[in-house]
Amino acid sequence: MPVFEYQGHQLYYELHGREGDPVLTIVNGLSMRTSHWGPYFQLLPDLGVRVLTYDMLGQGASSKPVLGAGFQDHADGLYALHRYLGIERPYVFGISFGGVVALRYAVDHPDVLGGVIPVSTFSELDAQLRGHATNLYVGLVRVGFGFYLDLLMPLNFSNEWIAQQQDLIQLIRRVGVSTNELYGIQNLMESLAGFESMTPELSTIKAPALILNGEFDCLTPRHLHDILRREMANSRLVLVPRVCHAFTLEIPALTSRLLADFIHAVERGEWTGDQSVWISAEDPQADPLLTLCEADHLRAIPLAPTPKPPRKRKTAAGSFDQA
């Protein structure tokens, strides 16, 4: 089992793909573990990207210090892991809690980063997100880990996915409870207790940034991703259709294509970070994959097209009249 000894603790990691390919590091969401990324271990190397996944302190097969770890420790641990593995120009992709760690890494280590991919994440806690976080925390500590997973299920996945997986949901839940330590995940949540907005620091991130947001992500909705887009000059925001907070688990083929296209564009020197907003196709093979979003991307209401102003017609007298 590959482990990195870090400050008296063990960080479990896996590295998949060809040496020499650009390396994408995946930073887990709160109650995830390395094995959640199984499909990516094949998909991304097939697209010419090497994958590094690891469990943060408190997760999966890594150490779970009883007294917890500070939020900064997670970004520092990842930086140390990169140094240990000799990865010089990583792309760091983090989802949800892991997205915040990825942003922290990007702020702290701007010179070593190939690019950053914050997904289903945030740089500040607004009232709704704080409310969700409180509910999840209380559910975890007062009811139990199973209930915490129950709360997350409809936030994480689309109706279609839940309906298709109905027979497996209880199994997934049981595996989730069995493979996590309640206090380990609780410590991760508590490391955000004193979290202060990172938004003022985002403008210091100069690395290419691909921001991904699921269309129906109600946990970390669009406006939180738009803050990242507005503050990070070298960024683009991509909206992923019909999916929710944990879309990376639901549509790994499409997500892999988005990640690989971004990395190769940066590697070829073709990346343009112009803070534009794009909509992804649903088909991972689509060409082109992205369409420029020209509507108001912050609205969810499908407004009818605004009627065009009435045309004016030239009259015989040469004046303009209503058509």
Place this chain on the structure above:
Amino acid sequence: MSTDYDQQRRRLHKCFSQDGLVGADDQTRITLFIQSLKAINSGILAKLEFQPLDWAPWKFLHTQYYRELEMATLMGRATSWSTNPVVYLEASNLNLGLWNRTQAWDYLQAPLAADERFYRYLAMSHALLSVVRLIPLLPPSMPLDTPFLQALHDVEEENGRQIQLQIRLLKELDMGMDRKQREALVEEERERVEASYLELLASLCPEQAEQG
């Protein structure tokens, strides 16, 4: 936990997958061990019932005391007890080892107070409540629809709620120790409980263990 734990976990997973149930001998071993954990914790907490109420954590420690008694008796009621006397002999030895390793008697001497000994008790009881998790050793597809497995599940879930007291106090009590000292103390207590838990795991599914 160690590679020994991973080995035992794999072995038991295989054993329970094949058998599809936890037999009376193993139920007895598990219950006697859990009851021993609960006896240690509730034995220490019982002293509190004779102490003044003006200590901030009193209410929470009081609740935990009765919860621990409840869980111990629930396991007793839900177990299909073994008829093999050797199982009880082995379980007694295992539990004696647990008492020796944790030096549980040391906490039974004087009233509880906010001192280093209390902090060590919190670390030990955190381990009692979090180390022993048997449900994850069962195949995820194995139904928990027997009285024993349901009770075991309820105990492990209740442990997650009760441990909140230990977590809060371990993090927030100022014992004049720096973080590294506190971490070392917590880890030391954890290793003691883990050592006994490993012995319990090694004793389960003995036929399968002998086969290799």
